[in-house]
Amino acid sequence: MTPRGWAVLTLAGLTVALLVAVALLVPWHRPPALRADQLAALRDLPAEQVARARAFRGALRPGGWAALAVGLLVALAVGLTPLGGRLVELVARPFGGHWVAQAVLGGLAVLLVADLLTLPFAAWRQTVLTRYGLSTQGWGGWTADLLRSYAVSAVIGALALLGFYTVVRLAPRWWWAFGAAGAAGLVVLLSFVLPVLVEPVFNRFTPMEQGPLRTELTALAARDGVPVRDVLVADASRRTRAVNAYVSGLGPTRRVVVYDTLLREATPAEVTSVVAHELGHAKDRDVWTGTLTGALGAALGVVVLYLLGSAGPLLRLAGVDSIAEPRAFPLLLALVTVAGLVTAPAQALVSRRVEARADAHALALTGDPATFEAMQRRLAGVNLADPDPPRWEYLYSASHPSTVERMAAARAYARETGR
Numbered sequence: 001m002t003p004r005g006w007a008v009l010t011l012a013g014l015t016v017a018l019l020v021a022v023a024l025l026v027p028w029h030r031p032p033a034l035r036a037d038q039l040a041a042l043r044d045l046p047a048e049q050v051a052r053a054r055a056f057r058g059a060l061r062p063g064g065w066a067a068l069a070v071g072l073l074v075a076l077a078v079g080l081t082p083l084g085g086r087l088v089e090l091v092a093r094p095f096g097g098h099w100v101a102q103a104v105l106g107g108l109a110v111l112l113v114a115d116l117l118t119l120p121f122a123a124w125r126q127t128v129l130t131r132y133g134l135s136t137q138g139w140g141g142w143t144a145d146l147l148r149s150y151a152v153s154a155v156i157g158a159l160a161l162l163g164f165y166t167v168v169r170l171a172p173r174w175w176w177a178f179g180a181a182g183a184a185g186l187v188v189l190l191s192f193v194l195p196v197l198v199e200p201v202f203n204r205f206t207p208m209e210q211g212p213l214r215t216e217l218t219a220l221a222a223r224d225g226v227p228v229r230d231v232l233v234a235d236a237s238r239r240t241r242a243v244n245a246y247v248s249g250l251g252p253t254r255r256v257v258v259y260d261t262l263l264r265e266a267t268p269a270e271v272t273s274v275v276a277h278e279l280g281h282a283k284d285r286d287v288w289t290g291t292l293t294g295a296l297g298a299a300l301g302v303v304v305l306y307l308l309g310s311a312g313p314l315l316r317l318a319g320v321d322s323i324a325e326p327r328a329f330p331l332l333l334a335l336v337t338v339a340g341l342v343t344a345p346a347q348a349l350v351s352r353r354v355e356a357r358a359d360a361h362a363l364a365l366t367g368d369p370a371t372f373e374a375m376q377r378r379l380a381g382v383n384l385a386d387p388d389p390p391r392w393e394y395l396y397s398a399s400h401p402s403t404v405e406r407m408a409a410a411r412a413y414a415r416e417t418g419r
Contacts, residue, residue, distance in 0.1 A: 003173045004310070007303055010177065014300040021296060025289045026350050027357040033401070037408035041373075042388050045403075049381050052132075056384040059128045061393075067121035068341070074114045075330075075337035082319030084110055084330025092326075102326035103165035104158050110330050111157060115150070122146070129240075134384055137239045145239065148201055160186065161329070168324045175324055176306035183302050184295035191291040195248040195255065205232040205257065213268045217256075217275050224365055226282045231256045231275070233263065242383045245271075247278040247287065256282075265382055270375040273366055280361025286354050293350075305335055344396060351399040359406055360413075369410040369419055376406045 001009075042050070078084030088106030095101035126142050129135035137145070163182060168175040199205070208214045208231045221228050228247075236244070236259040243262040248255065256278050262271060281287065308314065309323030309331060318331040363372055380387050380403040387403035394402060401409070413419075 003176070004307070007176055007306055010180070011300065011303045011307065014180075014296060014303060018293065018296040018300060021289075021293050022350065025293070027284075027353050030353055030356045031360045031363075031409045032412040033356075033405045033408035034412065035408075037411045038388065038402075038404035041404045041407035041411070044407075045377065045380070045387055050387060053380065053384045053386050056128070056132045056134075057386045057389065059132070060125060063121045063124040063128070067118045070121070071114060071118050072337055072341060074117050075334045078110055078113065078330040079334025079337075080314070080317045080331070084333075085319050085327035087113070088327045088329060099165065099169070099326055100162065103161050103329070106326055107161040107329045108154055108157055110333060111153070112150075114333070132384060134241050135239065136237060136241060141239060145202065152198055152201060156190075165326055172324065176303055179306075180299035180302040183298035187295040187298050188291055191287065191294075199248070199257075203234040203236060205234055207231070208233050208258065213263075213271060216268070216272055220272060220276060220365065221256075221279055224276075224279050224283055226279050228279070228282060229255045231258065233258055233260050235260055237261050237264070243379060244383075245274045245278050247281045261382075266375065266378055267371075269368065269371045270378060273362055273368065273372050273375045276362035276365045277358045279365065280358035281354075283361060284354075284357060286358070289354070301336070301339065304339070305332055308335055348395070348397050348399055352401055355400045356405075356409070359401070359409055363410060363413045367417070367419060369414040369417075373407050373410040376403050376410070379403070 078087065087109055088102050089097065091106045091109040092098065092101035095105070126135060126137075126139075130137075135142075164175075164179055167178045167182065171178055208217070214231065217231050221231075232255055234257050236242070241261060243259055243265050245256065245258045245262055248257065256275055258271065258275065262274065266274070306323065309328065314331060315321065315323065315328075318328060320328040320331065322328065323331065359372075363369055366372065379385065385403055389398065389402060400406075
């Protein structure tokens, strides 16, 4: 069998594995959140809060969608024309056009061009966040964060590009197989490494101070049977007023992180409700699920890129002879960009189901639907979240159930349990 034949067979196997993993690990049955309860919850929210949140989201929306459109157009312009290949060659020319320079410097240059052309929309977003009082950063801090983000992305991108094109040169006929394995391995590695090495680049994390709240959270985790390395506080207030908490890491790097803004804005009972939600992610091994499905998806993507990128019409449009040469990286970027936009609704759906299960876990663990609902009102108010966003936008990109859905789920739980 030819390498292409093996690639098709591998594609089929990875597709089946991904579908099975998603079917078995994603909670497709969601807690009840009746629309009547959602509308009642919406009426209970202060009208001025809802109006301000919708105005804020309306101000963000044009820039957000424009950034997606410009990003897509840039990716198509450099990937489906010879322009991208010429840029790679130009950047590598001072280094004799060596393949390493083309792969690493040329690839990073293509990514940087895409970032710079969408930078005005990022600045627009920061302006809106500042105008509505959600951002506490000045332009100096915003720029510093942006440069740190570029630096982290450049390091990870350079290593990935060098590794990928090294494999291509060592195994020109079977690079897709080694590349798929490498992409899956990188996803797993980053799940361990990001919390320890990358997150501290942007925030300072300190253990939650001793006191009743820490004691309560530690006891909550013990009662839930969830081993957590630590409960940390992130100094998010230096850049935002938004409140949040999350769980990250695997095994020895797993930790629950609480924003310092959450500790300032919420009552101890509400913080406990949020952490109970995060313990739900740990209890149900959602990070493991995300890592597994992400690894399978990454491997599948490499094989798809090999099969699609080998098509003659695409290669001719890009002005390259092979998808495996560094000059073809812009074509790979174009294909990845399109794939990301196409699969976004499916990824959002999976995320919403996982988050809804964590909400149900929090309700069952605390047995306090009133506090859960109060916390959702506070989250929406402080974060300026549209409590009932437009349906089309919700289906395409919402990673969490809406505020009114979460409040409705709490009300359904209260009726079922008599609480």
